[in-house]
Amino acid sequence: MKLWPGLQNSYVIGVVSLVLVLGSVNVNVKVVGSRVGNELNSIQYPAISCRKHSAVLTDFGGVGDGKTSNTKAFRSAISSLSKYASDGGAQLIVPPGKWLTGPFNLTSHFTLFLQQDAVILASQDESEWPNLPPLPSYGRGRDAPNGRFGSLISGTHLTDVVITGKNGTIDGQGSYWWNKFHKGQLKLTRPYLIEIMYSDQIQISYLTLLNSPTWFVHPIYSSNIIIQGLNIIAPVDSPNTDGINPDSCSNIRIQDCYIVSGDDCIAVKSGWDEYGIRFGRPTQHLIIRKVTCVSPDSAMVALGSEMSGGIEDVRVEDLTAINTQSAIRIKTAIGRGGYVKNIFVRRLILKTMKYVFWITGTYGSHPDPGYDPKALPVVTGINYRDIVATNVTYSARLEGISNDPFTEICISNTSIQVSEQRKKLQWNCTNVAGITSNVTPDPCELLPNKGQFECPFPNDILPIDNVQFKTCNLLY
Ligand SMILES: *[C@@H]1O[C@H](CO)[C@@H](O)[C@H](O)[C@H]1NC(C)=O
Ligand SMILES: *[C@@H]1O[C@H](CO)[C@@H](O)[C@H](O)[C@H]1NC(C)=O
Ligand SMILES: *[C@@H]1O[C@H](CO)[C@@H](O)[C@H](O)[C@H]1NC(C)=O
Ligand SMILES: *[C@@H]1O[C@H](CO)[C@@H](O)[C@H](O)[C@H]1NC(C)=O
Ligand SMILES: *[C@@H]1O[C@H](CO)[C@@H](O)[C@H](O)[C@H]1NC(C)=O
Secondary structure, eight states, rough: OBSSSSSHHHHHHHHHHHHHHHHTTTOOOOOSSSOTTOOOOOOEEESSOOOOOEEEEGTTTTTOOEEEHHHHHHHHHHHHGGGGGTTTOOEEEEOEEEEEOOOOOOSSSEEEEEETEEEEOOOOGGGGGGOOOOTTTTTSSSSSSSSSEOEEEEESSSSEEEEESSSEEEETTTHHHHHHHHHHSSSSBBBEEEEEEEOEEEEEEEEEOOOHHHHEEEEEEEEEEEEEEEEEETTTSSTOOOOOOOOOEEEEEEEEEEEEEOOOOOEEEEEOOOOOOHHOOEEEEEEEEEEEEEEETTTEEEEEESSOOOOEEEEEEEEEEEEEEEEEEOOOOOOOEEEEEEEEEEEEEEEEEEEEEEEEOOOOHHHHTTSTTTTOOOEEEEEEEEEEEEEEEEEEEEEBTTOOOEEEEEEEEEEEETTTTTTTTOOEEESSSEEEEESSSSOOTSSSSSSSSSOOOOOSOOOOGGOEEEEEEEEE
């Protein structure tokens, strides 16, 4: 096993010996890239923290043939590298190859780096997957009441974790799980691809994620999270393959992602009915920016349906949806309690949509009969502006709850071009209140045109937008 503590030193040695070998090279020449007669290479990548120590998966017996299990290699690598948490941290490099593995847990002050053409393949051997209790804010598993499988890549109670690469791939090989789901054979809820719990300072970036068994990226009970430059791809008919689900988290930035999915591209959540109300942890201070979504049967961004801990201060801008059911959808129900408030959306381009605006107060879907029928969700302060939509079937379906209207809905500067398959009732509004400006076709009477104005969008900068990436060096 080779570990390279103090890589800066080995890099310097590499440069010096290169100069000695090629006597004519000027000492001032900056050597970046490969060193003659040695496999030492250098890659630069952006991250919230750089690491002092590095190791390669093959140092721990990894075999990248797509058939050999690397579960032990990943687990022992991360266990060894966890020793460097208080000494500058460590990065584990996954080289080109196909690395089959069961689930493994991350550690603090740690980077998992997937090189270009590195593919992590999730094991389809169910006995490799740990069984975990239900999440406290959900009370039961989504697929099955008893609990859930652990996720392929998990982190719990961590600080400062980076999962990144040069567009390497993590393939969940979800078809095994989708078949079991369709046949009703699951005793526990399917695994997520990546789940980070009770953690702070997380980066997940520059990777391609394929075919998750269910949700792809699930940060929960965590804060200060940057998710950037992910390609997330699943068949558009695969069950519950949500792309990115921030769940009871605060200070999150999601940007520059491309998502094709069988469920919501992004679903913002905060717990389910009485369990979510009791746990009481909202998702707040969330930026979603420059994301492209394809999801014919679901939303580009859903808020809910699990929102019982509250969802507040969400800022969505510069998104594109293509052949997607709806844009920024709110889903809730009697019994959820909680709130969805101060939501700001601007600059959407929508091409081929069933609904531009869709808010549902009768989503149903309860964890058990123990929900409180008096727990009414509060939905207020929902702002949309600068939207161009083409080939749309319905402009809006906005459905509040009787005795619990959804209020302060604002829509401005929105142009909707209705398709050939247009429906007569373009704006179907019940139990909602708000105002509009410069919207075509004409909105419903519950959202009267109030002349010229723009709906608000905050001007202040959230702290997560001030986080700068450092340029990290990786030598291997
Ligand atoms: C990961 O950690 C959780 C607890 O934090 C544990 O239940 C689970 O078994 C661990 N998974 C693996 C693969 O070690
Ligand atoms: C990343 O990889 C995926 C599939 O391997 C590919 O479709 C995509 O174009 C790549 N993106 C970049 C930026 O290289
Ligand atoms: C209206 O929205 C369009 C499309 O986003 C944008 O180009 C235009 O500047 C907006 N108009 C105003 C007055 O903000
Ligand atoms: C318009 O939307 C319909 C589905 O409602 C789709 O079949 C058709 O291909 C779309 N047309 C264009 C030009 O995108
Ligand atoms: C209008 O919306 C209500 C409530 O969502 C629904 O029950 C009704 O079927 C809709 N009407 C039409 C014509 O789509």
